[in-house]
Amino acid sequence: MKSGSLNIIMWIIAFIGLGLTIIPSFLLFSGGIDSSACKTLMAVGMVVWFAARISVKNQ
Amino acid sequence: MLGKFKKRLNTVVEFEQVPVPEKNQKSWWSFLGMYAGEHTAGTEFVIGPLFVAHGVAAMDLIIGLVVGNLLAVLSWAFICAPIAVKERITLYYKMQKICGSRLTTIYNLVNALMFCFLAGSMIAVSATAVGIPFNLPMPTLEDWLPTSFMWVVIVVVIGMITTVIAMLGYNQVSRFANIAAPWMILIFISAAIAVLPEVGVNSASDFWGVAQERIWTGIPLEGQSKFTVWHVIFFAWFCNMAMHIGMADMSILRYARSWKAGFTSAAGMYVGHYIAWLASGILYAVFLYKSQNSLEFAPGPVAFYAAGVAGAICVMVAGWTTANPTIYRAGLAVQSILPHFKTWKITFIVGAVTTLAACFPALVMKLLEFVALYGLILMPMGAVIFIDFHLFPKFNLKEDYAKLSGIRFNWAAGLTWVLTLICCWLMSKFLGLEIFFLGLPGWFIAAILYVLLGKYYQSQKIATV
Numbered sequence: 001m002k003s004g005s006l007n008i009i010m011w012i013i014a015f016i017g018l019g020l021t022i023i024p025s026f027l028l029f030s031g032g033i034d035s036s037a038c039k040t041l042m043a044v045g046m047v048v049w050f051a052a053r054i055s056v057k058n059q
Numbered sequence: 060m061l062g063k064f065k066k067r068l069n070t071v072v073e074f075e076q077v078p079v080p081e082k083n084q085k086s087w088w089s090f091l092g093m094y095a096g097e098h099t100a101g102t103e104f105v106i107g108p109l110f111v112a113h114g115v116a117a118m119d120l121i122i123g124l125v126v127g128n129l130l131a132v133l134s135w136a137f138i139c140a141p142i143a144v145k146e147r148i149t150l151y152y153k154m155q156k157i158c159g160s161r162l163t164t165i166y167n168l169v170n171a172l173m174f175c176f177l178a179g180s181m182i183a184v185s186a187t188a189v190g191i192p193f194n195l196p197m198p199t200l201e202d203w204l205p206t207s208f209m210w211v212v213i214v215v216v217i218g219m220i221t222t223v224i225a226m227l228g229y230n231q232v233s234r235f236a237n238i239a240a241p242w243m244i245l246i247f248i249s250a251a252i253a254v255l256p257e258v259g260v261n262s263a264s265d266f267w268g269v270a271q272e273r274i275w276t277g278i279p280l281e282g283q284s285k286f287t288v289w290h291v292i293f294f295a296w297f298c299n300m301a302m303h304i305g306m307a308d309m310s311i312l313r314y315a316r317s318w319k320a321g322f323t324s325a326a327g328m329y330v331g332h333y334i335a336w337l338a339s340g341i342l343y344a345v346f347l348y349k350s351q352n353s354l355e356f357a358p359g360p361v362a363f364y365a366a367g368v369a370g371a372i373c374v375m376v377a378g379w380t381t382a383n384p385t386i387y388r389a390g391l392a393v394q395s396i397l398p399h400f401k402t403w404k405i406t407f408i409v410g411a412v413t414t415l416a417a418c419f420p421a422l423v424m425k426l427l428e429f430v431a432l433y434g435l436i437l438m439p440m441g442a443v444i445f446i447d448f449h450l451f452p453k454f455n456l457k458e459d460y461a462k463l464s465g466i467r468f469n470w471a472a473g474l475t476w477v478l479t480l481i482c483c484w485l486m487s488k489f490l491g492l493e494i495f496f497l498g499l500p501g502w503f504i505a506a507i508l509y510v511l512l513g514k515y516y517q518s519q520k521i522a523t524v
Contacts, residue, residue: 018245021369025249029256038253039367046242046369053238 007056014052020045078147084316090323093311096240098299098327099335101181101378103247104358105426106298106332107339110286111347112200112356113427114279117270119288124336127295128328132321134296134303135312138441140321142448143312150309151395154440157447159461161468162476166440167392173301173433174389175409178382179416182221183423185378186213188359188371197357201282203421214417221379222410225386226403236380244330246373250365251338254345274344280352290495294427295332297498300434304502305441356424386410431494438498439479442505443472446513450506456513471509471516479505 024041027033033041110120146153154163187197190213198206205211224232258273260266271277279285302308303324312320339358346361347353362370390406397405416422422429451458461469482504483497492500 018242021242021245022249025252028253035253039369042246042249042366042369046246046372049242050238 010052010056014049014056017045017047017049017052020048079313083314085314086316087320087323090312090315090320091326092237094324094327095244095330096237096327098331099240099244099247099377100331101184101374101381102177102426102430103331103335104184104339104362104374104377105180105423106430107336107341108343108356108358108361109427110291110336111275111340111343112280112283113286113290114277114283115275115286115291116277116288117267117275119277119286120275120291120337120340123288123291124295124333127292128325128332130292130296131299131303131328131332132325135308135324136318136321138445139303139306139308140312140315140318142306142444143309144315144318144320145448146309147313148309149313150306150444153306153309153444156459156462157443158440158469158472159467162461162473164396165473166437166476167395169436170301171389171392171409172412173436174385174392175413176416176422176429177433178221178385178389178413179419180422180426180429181378181382181385182214182217182413182417183378183420184358185217185375185382186210186359186417187357188362188374188378189213189217190357191359191363191371197355197360198420198424199354200280200356200424201354202424203419205418206420210420211418215414217379218410218414218417221382222386222407222414225383225390225410226406232380232383236384239376239380243373243377244335246362246366246369247335247338250362250370250373251341254342254365257345258341258348273348274341280347280354282354284493290493293495293498294431295328297434297495298332298430300431300498301437301441303441304445304498305434305437306444307437307441309444382413386413389413428494431498435483435494435498435501436480438501439476439505440472442479442502443475443509446506446509450510451513454510454514456517460513460517469516471512474512475505475509478508 020041022045024033024038024045028035028038115123142153151163151167154166158166186195190197190210193209193213195209195213196207198210205214255266255269258269260269297304312318315321342361342365346364349364359371359374362374364370366373386406386409389409390402393405393409394400394402447458447460450456457463460471461467479501483501486492486497486500487494
């Protein structure tokens with residue numbers, strides 16, 4: 001896979017990480033999930049964001 | 060590793076003493092990202108909660124932050140940026156031209172000391188997050204001295220790690236900080252939204268009522284002074300006084316193609332100093348509500364409660380990414396005084412001073428006052444540069460007098476600095492003006508003093524010659 005395409009994929013994954021950081025709080029606020037699930041999703045979002053974002057830069 | 064780092068540093072050209080050439084100038088977009096990142100930092104986890112502790116009312120905060128941040132943006136755009144793009148040299152070189160090398164050295168020393176204290180407060184903030192798994196007893200708003208042996212151990216370990224990284228890998232930290240910035244602001248927002256139901260906000264329409272009754276109640280915590288809308292306006296305006304009115308950001312904005320890049324500071328003000336302050340205030344208010352107004356003040360556990368591991372790591376990262384470049388900058392300021400010492404040795408000493416300072420929770424508990432003092436102390440030199448640039452030619456006085464006359468200590472500038480600070484102290488002591496309000500009259504005092512002293516000094520010098 002070309003470096004440019006991989007970069008785009010990494011950016012998409014990174015933004016999914018950001019989504020996992022912010023969306024769970026709205027779900028918690030609206031009663032869709034509980035606090036523990038919200039915190040877990042935010043932690044996953046953090047790992048995804050940093051892993052993908054650092055990979056983008058490294059290419 | 061050290062050799063590789065040194066080699067890389069040697070290849071960096073920063074145009075410290077020559078104007079930045081056109082090809083190296085940057086668009087406003089670069090400054091937008093930089094300001095947004097720089098002003099979403101560890102300090103935001105402390106300032107928002109301290110507003111709550113000082114009993115700021117909801118409407119006062121909303122209005123105060125709009126006005127204060129706007130004044131800060133205008134200060135960047137109309138005071139700092141025009142001189143920065145006209146001169147295109149660093150603050151330190153501009154000061155050498157006006158004030159002479161010896162006075163600049165004193166300024167650098169004071170600046171470095173302030174940087175150490177600022178970095179120290181951020182290490183303490185990180186320590187509140189690192190201490191969670193160790194059940195560390197957290198400091199309270201009334202604590203000034205180290206609260207336990209474990210606190211000191213954690214602070215020293217974080218301080219040592221931060222110092223070693225500042226010695227070896229500043230570029231990597233800077234890169235990591237840029238990567239972390241968008242995530243950090245989302246953690247602020249996300250954590251605040253997540254805890255809103257716990258104070259009774261179950262829909263958007265509930266927010267304002269709860270904000271007034273349970274978040275920004277207008278009632279200060281026990282032992283804290285009451286903050287009004289004026290405190291919020293002046294704090295928001297002057298918390299970065301050293302950067303805009305004090306002209307420190309000349310060193311950054313000299314890369315801008317146009318002075319209008321100064322307006323990009325709005326990104327930092329309205330993301331970091333608005334949204335993040337509101338969000339961290341909400342987090343702290345929930346903690347107070349749940350703990351029935353406990354005086355414990357620790358951003359780490361508060362963020363952990365709201366956002367779990369991500370929240371605690373956000374506090375740690377925010378504190379660390381603020382402390383690290385601050386130690387590095389302090390090292391550079393000291394190195395300009397001791398140019399023959401190796402950078403890493405100086406950074407090590409600066410890191411040790413910072414770590415010692417971080418052991419004292421007073422730096423966190425009194426962060427609002429410290430930030431105001433930091434800006435106030437450096438402000439008179441910003442006024443000197445402004446007057447020298449804009450008014451001296453109109454009064455037939457020589458600009459950049461130290462460079463022109465070859466002096467190493469411009470007494471007009473030096474006396475302006477000292478006398479302004481004495482006047483500010485007198486205003487505080489005899490008129491009862493709080494530190495947050497001294498910057499504005501202080502600037503005009505510095506401006507008038509520098510015109511009068513400059514006129515006298517230059518006439519005396521010319522007569523002597």
